[in-house]
Amino acid sequence: xEFFEQxxxxxxxxxxxxxxxxxxxxxxxxxxxxxxLEEQIKK
Amino acid sequence: xxxxxTSYHIFVKEFVSEFRTRYALNxxxxxxxxxxxxxxxxxxxxxxxxxxxSGTLWIVIFFSAMSGLSRTFVAEEERGTSLTLRLLVNASSxxxxxxxxNFALILVLSVIIAVSYVLFITEFTVKTFEIFWLTIxxxxxxxASASTxxxxxxxxxxxxxxxxxxxxxxxxxPLLLTCINATKLATEGAFLVEAVKEFQILISFTVVMxxxxxxxxxxxxxx
Amino acid sequence: MKTWLxxxxxxxxxxxxxxxxxxxxxxxxxxxxxxxxxPGLEEKARNIxxxxxxxxxxxxxxxxxxxxxxxxxxxxxxDYDLRSVSSASLGLLLCILATVTGAIWAKFNWGxxxxxxxxxxxxxILLLIYGAYFVLRSAIDEEERxxxxxxxxxxxxxxxVPFFIFVMPRIMSGLHPGSLGDEQGKGPVxxxxxxxxxxxxxxxxxxxxxxxxxxxxxxxxxxxxxxxHVQQITETH
Numbered sequence: 001x002e003f004f005e006q007x008x009x010x011x012x013x014x015x016x017x018x019x020x021x022x023x024x025x026x027x028x029x030x031x032x033x034x035x036x037l038e039e040q041i042k043k
Numbered sequence: 044x045x046x047x048x049t050s051y052h053i054f055v056k057e058f059v060s061e062f063r064t065r066y067a068l069n070x071x072x073x074x075x076x077x078x079x080x081x082x083x084x085x086x087x088x089x090x091x092x093x094x095x096x097s098g099t100l101w102i103v104i105f106f107s108a109m110s111g112l113s114r115t116f117v118a119e120e121e122r123g124t125s126l127t128l129r130l131l132v133n134a135s136s137x138x139x140x141x142x143x144x145n146f147a148l149i150l151v152l153s154v155i156i157a158v159s160y161v162l163f164i165t166e167f168t169v170k171t172f173e174i175f176w177l178t179i180x181x182x183x184x185x186x187a188s189a190s191t192x193x194x195x196x197x198x199x200x201x202x203x204x205x206x207x208x209x210x211x212x213x214x215x216x217p218l219l220l221t222c223i224n225a226t227k228l229a230t231e232g233a234f235l236v237e238a239v240k241e242f243q244i245l246i247s248f249t250v251v252m253x254x255x256x257x258x259x260x261x262x263x264x265x266x
Numbered sequence: 267m268k269t270w271l272x273x274x275x276x277x278x279x280x281x282x283x284x285x286x287x288x289x290x291x292x293x294x295x296x297x298x299x300x301x302x303x304x305p306g307l308e309e310k311a312r313n314i315x316x317x318x319x320x321x322x323x324x325x326x327x328x329x330x331x332x333x334x335x336x337x338x339x340x341x342x343x344x345d346y347d348l349r350s351v352s353s354a355s356l357g358l359l360l361c362i363l364a365t366v367t368g369a370i371w372a373k374f375n376w377g378x379x380x381x382x383x384x385x386x387x388x389x390x391i392l393l394l395i396y397g398a399y400f401v402l403r404s405a406i407d408e409e410e411r412x413x414x415x416x417x418x419x420x421x422x423x424x425x426x427v428p429f430f431i432f433v434m435p436r437i438m439s440g441l442h443p444g445s446l447g448d449e450q451g452k453g454p455v456x457x458x459x460x461x462x463x464x465x466x467x468x469x470x471x472x473x474x475x476x477x478x479x480x481x482x483x484x485x486x487x488x489x490x491x492x493x494x495h496v497q498q499i500t501e502t503h
Contacts, residue, residue: 009287009288010288012287013283013288016283016287017284020279021280024276027272027481027485028272030485031272031481034485034488034492037492038488038492041492189426192418193419193422196402196415196418196419197402199406199411199415200402200405200406200415201405201406201407206402209397209398209401210398210401210419212394212398213391213395213398213426214395214422216391216394217426217430244429247429248426248429252422252425255421255422255425256422259418259421262339262417262418263414266410266411266415
């Protein structure tokens with residue numbers, strides 16, 4: 001905790017990374033859903 | 044030589060059908076009178092800078108061109124004559140004929156606008172007339188070149204009226220900025236050689252525009 | 267796109283975000299992870315790692331949209347139109363992001379969010395062109411006609427873009443790093459004084475964002491294909 005208080009740039013980094021991982025999760029879920037639909041259409 | 048004579052016939056046809064009704068010309072003249080008087084009223088006793096005035100000159104020319112040229116192909120679709128034209132004449136002649144007609148229309152229009160602008164707005168003093176009239180001539184050619192193909196595009200769309208300026212503005216912006224710049228040079232009393240770069244831009248814009256439209260017009264027309 | 271590539275680009279860009287934000291900027295770099303100061307830019311230089319790749323991806327997207335438009339006109343296969351729209355819509359999104367990130371940076375470097383710098387003007391024109399492109403598309407119902415006319419429009423708009431390179435510098439001199447009005451860097455952006463380690467992160471970011479764009483693009487195209495398929499089914503029933 002003390003480390004973060006001294007280097008506040010890393011707080012920003014953690015925030016940005018949280019958003020980034022959220023975005024990535026969304027991308028992977030969307031990808032999987034589209035793949036499922038494509039398979040349904042093929043049948 | 045076929046193409047020249049058919050293009051000429053298209054041009055004459057446009058001319059005749061316009062003079063039968065005189066719709067476009069009358070409406071456009073009224074448009075010019077209205078916008079110019081709005082500018083005169085809003086100027087009032089003030090003396091705005093020459094930059095602003097050369098900007099508004101091209102605003103007036105741009106919007107009157109937009110309202111005048113948008114009808115080129117729309118009228119054809121409305122009257123249902125486009126099908127006949129498509130069967131009888133090849134696409135290139137239609138394009139050339141319309142382009143020349145549009146150029147003539149816009150040139151007449153912008154000369155009228157420019158003359159009345161110089162006459163009525165006393166703060167707007169042109170010092171180098173060669174630059175000024177060459178800019179008007181080349182600017183009209185550029186406006187006609189870009190708006191002919193765009194008019195062909197919007198004739199096929201559902202909402203025709205408002206679409207035209209929206210489509211034309213980003214494409215015509217380099218032309219308008221150059222024209223405004225050249226007009227500024229003319230009012231500052233620059234020599235003709237100083238505006239050569241501007242004229243080069245205007246000419247190459249027009250040439251590139253006509254060449255590209257010539258290549259893609261077929262797709263729009265036959266669609 | 268292969269699954270391993272998706273995972274790879276996720277890890278890759280995560281590393282770039284960490285490097286871009288957390289690597290300290292010091293006067294005299296001692297170790298490999300310390301970036302040197304760029305005079306006049308300081309900490310704001312980090313923007314290079316995010317803003318420039320996004321602008322690059324915008325250009326890639328719009329170029330792809332135009333090329334698929336041309337292919338559509340030659341082949342008349344509606345699938346190429348789907349690809350063209352998908353790139354254009356992603357390009358518009360990236361273009362907005364590039365404009366916003368650029369404006370935020372400009373506020374702290376030039377003093378105002380927007381001052382009609384040549385680059386700002388040209389990105390504004392791109393926004394206008396593709397705004398008009400989507401307005402045109404929404405005004406036409408028929409699928410093939412929409413595809414043809416919007417491809418023609420993107421070609422017409424595409425040929426005017428080079429004119430800005432000649433026109434804009436005559437209207438005003440640029441402030442953007444890399445343009446003529448900037449004392450720091452004469453020549454293109456890349457030539458300006460970037461330390462080798464920063465340059466590496468920058469190029470890695472360029473590659474990363476391009477791959478990310480292709481992933482987003484493939485999702486968009488597949489979604490549009492499904493949409494079209496469903497539409498056809500409902501029309502025939």
